[in-house]
Structure formats: C-alpha cells, structure tokens
Amino acid sequence: MKTSPQWKSFRHSLGSLLVPLLLAAPVHGMKAAEEILLPTQDAFVRPGSAADNNFNKAQIELAGRTGDVNRKIYLQFELPQTASRTTGAGLRLVIKGVIERGEDSPGSSVPFKVFAALHDSPELWNEASITWNNAPGNSSGPMVADDPWVKVGDINVPLPLTSPDQVIEVNLAGLPTLLDNGKDRYLTLILTPAIQKVDAPGLYFYSTQADGKQDLWPALILTH
Numbered sequence: 001m002k003t004s005p006q007w008k009s010f011r012h013s014l015g016s017l018l019v020p021l022l023l024a025a026p027v028h029g030m031k032a033a034e035e036i037l038l039p040t041q042d043a044f045v046r047p048g049s050a051a052d053n054n055f056n057k058a059q060i061e062l063a064g065r066t067g068d069v070n071r072k073i074y075l076q077f078e079l080p081q082t083a084s085r086t087t088g089a090g091l092r093l094v095i096k097g098v099i100e101r102g103e104d105s106p107g108s109s110v111p112f113k114v115f116a117a118l119h120d121s122p123e124l125w126n127e128a129s130i131t132w133n134n135a136p137g138n139s140s141g142p143m144v145a146d147d148p149w150v151k152v153g154d155i156n157v158p159l160p161l162t163s164p165d166q167v168i169e170v171n172l173a174g175l176p177t178l179l180d181n182g183k184d185r186y187l188t189l190i191l192t193p194a195i196q197k198v199d200a201p202g203l204y205f206y207s208t209q210a211d212g213k214q215d216l217w218p219a220l221i222l223t224h
C-alpha cells in the first residue's frame with residue numbers, strides 16, 4: 001500500500017501529533033519512519049437477536065453492554081513488505097460519539113482491548129457479510145477473541161469526551177512481535193470491550209464508509 005497521499009492527509013489534519021514524533025527522530029539519531037495503513041475492511045458485530053445482522057456502516061461501534069447491544073469491531077489491513085521491520089505500532093481512531101450509558105450505570109469510561117492475528121487471505125471475512133455468528137475468532141465470548149488472535153493492546157477512554165471528533169491512539173505494544181514472527185500478508189484486529197455490564201457506555205468511531213472523510217478513518221500506524 002502506498003503511503004504518501006494518506007500520510008499527507010493525516011499530516012494535514014493531525015500535524016500537531018505527528019510533528020513532534022518526526023522531530024524527535026533526528027534528535028535521537030534514529031531513522032524511524034512511520035507508515036500509515038487504512039483498513040481494507042471494517043465492520044462491527046452484535047450478538048443475540050442481531051447475531052445474523054451485518055453492520056457495515058459509516059461508523060463502527062464498540063460497547064461492553066450485555067445481551068444483543070454488545071458490540072465488537074473488526075478491522076482488516078493489507079500489510080506492506082516492511083511490516084516485519086516494525087518496531088512500534090498504534091491504532092488511531094476518531095470518536096464520532098458516545099453510546100450513552102443508562103441511568104443505572106456508574107460508567108465513566110470505556111475500556112477496550114485489541115486482539116490481532118495474521119492470515120493469508122483477505123476472504124477470511126468480508127465487511128459486507130460479517131455477522132456475530134460467522135465472524136472468525138468469535139466463539140469465546142464478548143470480551144475476548146479466540147486463538148490464534150492475541151491481545152496486543154488496550155486502552156481506557158475517559159468520559160465525557162474532551163472534544164468533538166476526539167482522536168485516540170491505542171498503543172499496540174504486542175503487534176511488532178506478531179508481525180516479526182508471521183509471514184502472512186493480512187492482519188485482522190478485533191476490538192472487544194474490557195467490561196460487560198448492563199447499559200455500560202460505548203463508543204462509535206468513523207469507519208471507511210465515512211465518505212470523503214479519510215482523515216477520520218481508522219488508521220494503523222507502523223513505525224520502523
């Protein structure tokens with residue numbers, strides 16, 4: 001995947017975040033380069049009465065609620081040849097809004113986890129047909145992903161949000177090892193809630209269906 005146009009657009013909108021990173025490299029005598037990958041597929045899934053429904057929408061939703069309003073996110077990336085040299089990784093997401101908590105919930109944050117696995121075919125799942133019932137790695141419950149997925153990072157997003165279109169970046173500390181050891185070309189990240197409570201708050205993020213808003217799409221940032 002070519003990086004330049006994407007990189008430029010991100011630099012334009014998120015320059016305040018990237019510039020310090022870029023400036024830091026020569027100071028430390030490193031030649032770190034950042035590669036920004038956009039998902040080739042993204043969707044979310046819900047259990048229960050929605051378990052056979054496909055949610056390939058302009059937003060991807062995550063929530064640690066119980067029952068059929070629980071939500072997991074699936075993101076797929078096509079990896080570049082340089083992926084095996086990755087030394088650091090982060091998942092950038094732009095929050096479009098909050099799935100409000102119910103009156104009975106004390107929730108003041110949204111903790112979630114990111115699981116990763118490599119695979120050799122982009123057809124492992126498709127954003128237009130994935131459901132809770134046919135999603136790979138989804139037989140062990142709402143807060144985990146099956147083997148061979150491994151947890152590579154987590155985050156706890158405090159509420160209320162600090163700004164419209166708030167940007168978060170999940171440090172995927174476990175991903176470089178996975179990329180170094182694997183040869184397969186496709187990466188699927190599964191985002192699961194880290195809690196499960198009735199009416200727990202959730203988040204929804206811009207997806208790649210947010211037309212003309214590429215700056216707001218999910219992005220995997222690889223440093224190598």
Ligand SMILES: [Ca+2]
Binds near residue numbers: 042056057208
């Ligand atoms: Ca999608």
